[in-house]
Amino acid sequence: MGQIVQYITSYLSSNQTPGAAGNMFWALVYIMLVFAGLSVAVIAMNWLERKILAHMQVRLGPMRVGPHGLLQPIADAIKLLLKEDIMPAEADGLIFWVAPFVVVLAAFTTFVVVPFGPTHAITDMNIGILFMLGVSSLSVLGIVMAGWASNSHYPLIGALRSSAQMVSYEVAMGLAVVSAILMTSLNATGTGTLSMIGIVQAQQAQGEWFIFKFFPLGLIAFFIFAVAMVAETNRAPFDLAEAESELTAGFHTEYSGFRWSLFFLAEYSAMIAVSSIAVTLWLGGWLRPFPNLLNNSTWGLVFSLCPGVTFLFFAAMCFYNAARMPKHPLFRIQTIGLAGFGIALGLIGLVLFIPAVSMRIQDIFWFSAKVAGFMYLYIWYRGTFPRYRFDQLMRMGWKVLLPMGLGVLILTASVALLQQKLWHP
Amino acid sequence: MDSMLHITTLHYLVLGAALFLLGVIGVLTRRNVVIVLMSIELILNAVNLNLVAFSRMWGGLHGQVFAIFVITDAAAEAAVGLGILIAFFRNKETVNIDEVNLLKW
């Protein structure tokens, strides 16, 4: 018994990720935490997407189910679980059954290397970014399998279009990623790294986020990746393969109930995964804004108060809206519910002010805040841009983004070489 | 743990040889061209396994670099092979290898 306790506590003083330290127990704990956090994030994304899209379209969105529709995702989940599970008659049983699991597995496995902090990752592979890109390309296989197994026209065409689009934009993504990795090698020894934690530490050592490096090359590389990642996850404006007015929901037409919710889960998880790649590579991962410029202790204090302040701000919004609820006896439950939610958020905010908690949460908070910014951008794109036609989509992937990516790569390499030669001969 | 056998290079070579044999059987006995091409990929994978196992044994990385080149070549060959398959299918409407007998006397 003492040995087990010693095994568990021996990790707490190490400065490595659990995978690198070989500690299976903490690795499992981190996996559970990431899984739970991801599920909460997907549920929150569902609600946020409907509300934000509605407010962008000057309407209100779900308002009935909970206060301001907060319980809507739970109602959706219950509905999906209770729906009848249909399988088309001529469908290929095994492949039909396996396809959603392949997509979900590919989407969730990428989170093994996502760095929430310098030691807050499940493991730190030294091929981290290669692993993430490779496993997210396995989801293409799941989509092709889903479209094929449904044995009907619309899913097949939707699946082929969707997978062609994903494969095309993977190339542009890869080139943008390579030019970011190039920037990690501008240190004393001249060797870069592919590990996600190493990339953020390279940004920390070089003192600027890679999006601002060699201006405007970092920005263009980030832009290419941002466009390619939206196309990679089949989201608006590149969602021809699954739009309801075009192909009656594309490759997941024949899936109902729980299987459809698996595709939906995989889509949002893939969105979060590629956003975390973008945040890690260009936006400095878990680093707070201006880590080197404003590094005296007062600024450190200001930035360390941010997590608590954000949650208190949310709590204040809840109380304000609870006060604005109609004063009708039938609304009493909703008002009480919203006030209770506000109190819960406020308590979390107050807990985050404690210095011991705040020190540990800093990295995770900044990382999650940046990924949340990307999620908001995704919803913004969906509400703003019209849909691309499929040939325009393919044209952009191959004829516009690929040459731009190559150009950025060559220019970044040349500028980096010049910098090494001229400033550090 | 003492009863577990050491996994030496020989084990990897035997695994590679078994995969190679499966691929050879697939190439020699199947009629569907696509499955023959997939068996060729199995053969190439067996070769890669051998290369990387020997690279581990000797401690240098030459085997791994060669394995990367083999993977690249396999991609190129799969692409061209499938292109030929599509051209063949357009003419003959079948994917049976036994039907490729235009040059037979």
Next chain:
Amino acid sequence: MLVGGILVITRKNPVHSALALIVTLLAQASIYLMLYAPFVAGVQIILYAGGIMVLFLFVIMLVSIDRSVRERQFNSQWVVGVIAATALGGLFMIVFTKGKNIFPEHALPMVENDNTQKIATMLYGQYMFAFEIASLLLLVAIIGAVVMAKKRI
């Protein structure tokens, strides 16, 4: 991995065969990880499982399967094929049992922290010519595949 390989060569439906091959390739990637070759494992997942197999699945769907599933699966020379393969297997076994002693008992310890950097140094240093030739080969393969699959040149 062996189960995947057996499934590849025995399934009637080419889509099932392709899926078994994907399983085999992923198992191969994990064996590469056991052999301290993380970069080759990553390349295998991206290129082989994520690229070549997608190509195979596309082509399988373009080529109609319904008729071929109902046809006979194994060709008329399968006996000769199996005998030849068994002979080859016997040859392998003889080589392995005779040469069992040249393999060292304990493998050398290999560090894998800078595997990618070392491979990159070798690729761009010693094997630079092969690297360029490989890219030329890929270019030729792309053009060849496009030309072969076009309807009208």
